[in-house]
Amino acid sequence: MVQRSLVSVVDDDQSVRESLPDLLRHFGFAVQAFSSAEAFLASEFVSLTRCLILDVGLVGMSGPDLQRELIRRRQAIPTVFITAHGDTSVRSRLLALGATECLFKPFSDDALLDALTKALGTR
Amino acid sequence: MSEQMRIDEQLDQLVAERTSELAAANDALRKELAAERQRAEAAQRINEGGAQLILASIPGLVASLTPTGDVDFVNDPLIEYCGRTLEELQHWGTGDTVHPDDLPRVLQIFTQGIASGEPYDFEARLRRFDDAYRWFQVRGLPLRDVGGAILRWYTLLTDIDERRRAEDALGHSEASLRAIVETTPECVHVIARDGTLLSVNAAGAEMAGAPSVDLMLGRNFYDFVTPEDRERYRAFNESICAGQKGFLEFDIVRMDGARRHLETRAAPLRTDDGTVAQLGIARDITARKQAEARLRESERRLRELTETIPVMLWSATPDGAIDYCNGRFLEYTGLDAEQLMGRGAFTKVLHPDDLDRTVQAWLSCIRTGAAFQAEVRKFHAADTAYRWCMVNARPLLDEHGRILKWYGTVVDMHDWRQAQEELRHTQEKLAYMMRVTTMGELTASIAHEVNQPLSGIMTNAGTCLRMLAADPPDVAGACETARRTIRDAHRASDVIARLRALFTGKELTTESMDLNDATREVIALSISDLQRHRVMLRTELADDLPLITANRVQLQQVILNLLRNASDAMAGVDDGRRQLLIRTARDDGDRVRLTVQDVGVGLEAHVMDKLFQAFYTTKSSGMGIGLSVSRSIIEKHGGRLWAEPNDGPGATFAFSIPRVPERTADAAGAVRNS
Numbered sequence: 001m002v003q004r005s006l007v008s009v010v011d012d013d014q015s016v017r018e019s020l021p022d023l024l025r026h027f028g029f030a031v032q033a034f035s036s037a038e039a040f041l042a043s044e045f046v047s048l049t050r051c052l053i054l055d056v057g058l059v060g061m062s063g064p065d066l067q068r069e070l071i072r073r074r075q076a077i078p079t080v081f082i083t084a085h086g087d088t089s090v091r092s093r094l095l096a097l098g099a100t101e102c103l104f105k106p107f108s109d110d111a112l113l114d115a116l117t118k119a120l121g122t123r
Numbered sequence: 124m125s126e127q128m129r130i131d132e133q134l135d136q137l138v139a140e141r142t143s144e145l146a147a148a149n150d151a152l153r154k155e156l157a158a159e160r161q162r163a164e165a166a167q168r169i170n171e172g173g174a175q176l177i178l179a180s181i182p183g184l185v186a187s188l189t190p191t192g193d194v195d196f197v198n199d200p201l202i203e204y205c206g207r208t209l210e211e212l213q214h215w216g217t218g219d220t221v222h223p224d225d226l227p228r229v230l231q232i233f234t235q236g237i238a239s240g241e242p243y244d245f246e247a248r249l250r251r252f253d254d255a256y257r258w259f260q261v262r263g264l265p266l267r268d269v270g271g272a273i274l275r276w277y278t279l280l281t282d283i284d285e286r287r288r289a290e291d292a293l294g295h296s297e298a299s300l301r302a303i304v305e306t307t308p309e310c311v312h313v314i315a316r317d318g319t320l321l322s323v324n325a326a327g328a329e330m331a332g333a334p335s336v337d338l339m340l341g342r343n344f345y346d347f348v349t350p351e352d353r354e355r356y357r358a359f360n361e362s363i364c365a366g367q368k369g370f371l372e373f374d375i376v377r378m379d380g381a382r383r384h385l386e387t388r389a390a391p392l393r394t395d396d397g398t399v400a401q402l403g404i405a406r407d408i409t410a411r412k413q414a415e416a417r418l419r420e421s422e423r424r425l426r427e428l429t430e431t432i433p434v435m436l437w438s439a440t441p442d443g444a445i446d447y448c449n450g451r452f453l454e455y456t457g458l459d460a461e462q463l464m465g466r467g468a469f470t471k472v473l474h475p476d477d478l479d480r481t482v483q484a485w486l487s488c489i490r491t492g493a494a495f496q497a498e499v500r501k502f503h504a505a506d507t508a509y510r511w512c513m514v515n516a517r518p519l520l521d522e523h524g525r526i527l528k529w530y531g532t533v534v535d536m537h538d539w540r541q542a543q544e545e546l547r548h549t550q551e552k553l554a555y556m557m558r559v560t561t562m563g564e565l566t567a568s569i570a571h572e573v574n575q576p577l578s579g580i581m582t583n584a585g586t587c588l589r590m591l592a593a594d595p596p597d598v599a600g601a602c603e604t605a606r607r608t609i610r611d612a613h614r615a616s617d618v619i620a621r622l623r624a625l626f627t628g629k630e631l632t633t634e635s636m637d638l639n640d641a642t643r644e645v646i647a648l649s650i651s652d653l654q655r656h657r658v659m660l661r662t663e664l665a666d667d668l669p670l671i672t673a674n675r676v677q678l679q680q681v682i683l684n685l686l687r688n689a690s691d692a693m694a695g696v697d698d699g700r701r702q703l704l705i706r707t708a709r710d711d712g713d714r715v716r717l718t719v720q721d722v723g724v725g726l727e728a729h730v731m732d733k734l735f736q737a738f739y740t741t742k743s744s745g746m747g748i749g750l751s752v753s754r755s756i757i758e759k760h761g762g763r764l765w766a767e768p769n770d771g772p773g774a775t776f777a778f779s780i781p782r783v784p785e786r787t788a789d790a791a792g793a794v795r796n797s
Contacts, residue, residue, distance in 0.1 A: 012580075013575045014574055015578065015579030015607070015611050015614070016575070016579060016582070018579070018607060019578075019579045019583045019586065019604070019607060019611075020582055022582075022583075022586045022600065022603075022604060023582050023585060023586040023589070026589050026590065026593075026600075027584055038765030057571070061510065082578070083437075084570065084571040084574035084575050085570065085571055085574075096243055096525035104574075105574040105575065105577065105578035106574060106577035106578040106579075106580065106581040106582075107578065107581065108581060108585060108728055109581070109582065109586070109589065110585075113581075
């Protein structure tokens with residue numbers, strides 16, 4: 001892998017923003033972490049991001065809102081949703097809207113790697 | 124009056140007789156004087172004295188006067204009447220012997236009489252000894268000698284007081300009568316047989332709209348009567364003139380065109396020319412008729428109102444006997460008015476259980492006059508059932524505060540009351556549901572709180588392992604992630620500590636309750652959920668369960684949690700086999716027990732001791748707080764919560780609590796919390 005794929009993490013929880021990037025880098029990805037959807041959209045990394053790990057219940061613009069906004073801008077990015085509100089109905093709805101995967105917090109590192117592989121493989 | 128006249132006549136006759144006697148005496152005297160003209164003056168004086176003697180013996184009031192009019196003799200009756208001496212009476216012209224009002228006239232007539240020598244005659248009031256004035260007729264006659272010269276005047280005074288008074292009274296009453304007729308507000312009229320108006324008073328003219336009485340007289344009264352009443356009036360008038368008394372109501376058209384309604388009472392009256400006419404008194408009763416019509420109309424409206432108003436109305440006498448019920452009342456009870464009237468009759472339509480208190484309250488109101496109000500069950504004929512009604516009554520009082528009548532209403536509020544009861548029940552249920560399901564809400568928000576650090580823990584731990592497994596191992600990175608793992612674990616621990624504090628930190632408020640009832644309520648709350656999950660629920664609730672003292676909401680949260688766990692545990696079981704059994708029973712040592720038995724995934728031996736720890740769960744979506752909290756609640760009640768695998772598939776969860784929580788349990792809870 002000459003150029004490492006950029007994975008962006010958007011989550012308002014600090015624990016996640018601290019722990020996920022370390023794991024992702026260990027997996028071999030380049031990582032950028034954002035505390036809100038607005039911060040991500042305002043950044044220069046939107047077009048560079050190969051995969052988005054997106055919290056559902058963000059304060060302000062929610063995860064699904066961000067996904068819709070990207071589609072509207074024709075900048076859709078393969079997305080893995082993560083949520084602390086474990087609810088199977090939410091998961092199926094998100095998948096129906098085009099998400100690659102939806103993981104319930106807490107999730108295992110293996111589950112995350114599977115989801116990422118799936119997301120990037122579909123590219 | 125006729126008696127008086129007779130007396131007067133007699134008196135007059137007596138006076139006439141006496142006067143003729145007097146005249147005869149005078150005549151005799153005159154003859155004697157003529158015969159003895161030649162006799163001596165002295166002898167004449169003696170004879171005159173004899174005449175005076177005669178005068179004195181006359182029982183009437185008599186005086187004699189000199190030719191110039193000076194009194195020279197009065198007889199005893201006159202002195203006795205006046206109570207004055209001859210000397211005093213000689214000055215009658217200046218004293219008060221004659222009534223001052225009469226004196227000027229009397230003096231004029233008297234002076235003229237004396238001067239002319241003609242007999243005088245007048246009536247005047249003379250003062251009696253007791254200062255009372257009485258009417259007298261005073262007649263004076265001159266006694267002349269043969270040459271015609273006046274020798275003396277003889278005056279006779281006749282008491283005519285009674286007659287005068289009777290005449291005055293008569294004159295006065297006639298005037299009064301005329302005044303009454305003229306001032307009476309009723310029309311007094313005399314109408315001839317052919318309808319000609321012979322006489323009418325001012326009120327009559329006014330009633331007919333005529334400017335004056337004169338414009339009315341001579342006209343035919345029939346012309347005033349409206350055409351439709353005219354024949355009736357003609358017949359009436361002719362019957363009166365034929366000698367009948369009568370009464371008639373009829374309409375007239377006044378001269379100004381206004382129509383009025385009159386009533387006439389009439390009697391026959393014989394007129395001066397001998398024919399018979401109608402004497403009638405007519406009264407304008409237009410206003411009264413209109414008022415009566417208005418009253419009838421208002422009564423009709425009131426009756427319409429009382430019969431159509433969607434309320435039962437009734438009234439009662441002061442002693443409480445019903446004397447009126449409107450149609451709606453009768454229709455409602457299916458009884459007729461006769462059956463509902465009278466004292467105590469309303470008890471017929473009351474539910475026997477309401478009878479005593481209602482009668483007591485009603486009797487008390489009758490005694491005190493206080494407004495009556497009662498909610499009673501009243502017989503409803505349409506469905507032959509008793510329905511809840513509100514009965515109200517208020518007394519009508521006179522100015523002294525005495526009860527004249529009771530007026531009351533009855534309103535059927537059965538549906539309203541039932542709706543209210545249902546609403547209250549629903550509200551209670553809702554309140555319970557919210558309190559009981561608070562735990563569900565709580566776990567959802569707690570799940571979020573706890574899942575965040577848990578997520579960090581897992582990621583960090585995964586990273587840590589990978590760093591250590593790398594070649595070469597990234598020990599520094601692994602240490603950092605391990606530190607973060609510990610930090611996140613503390614965060615999670617804090618969350619659950621707060622959660623436990625929610626349930627154990629508070630004082631346990633308890634009430635006396637029936638565990639079966641509480642269980643049924645939870646089932647009612649969950650039944651739709653259970654049905655959606657195709658769970659077949661069976662209950663075996665013990666009949667002999669004693670009441671317990673517990674926190675109802677918390678116990679229900681536990682039961683709800685056990686029910687949902689059981690339901691979730693059977694999610695993988697085939698439809699039609701998801702059976703759930705809830706059982707209550709007495710337990711040893713004055714305790715009660717509730718068990719929830721499912722046929723779900725069951726329990727493996729190694730999970731049994733972890734089951735009640737926080738965050739331990741066998742479910743994919745659960746987070747393992749419910750059982751931990753449930754155990755806290757049961758322990759707080761001094762009880763025990765446990766689980767055991769079934770002989771067959773599934774597991775059984777149960778709790779057992781003392782009927783009354785021990786104080787030591789509270790104390791233990793308090794210590795654990797501090």
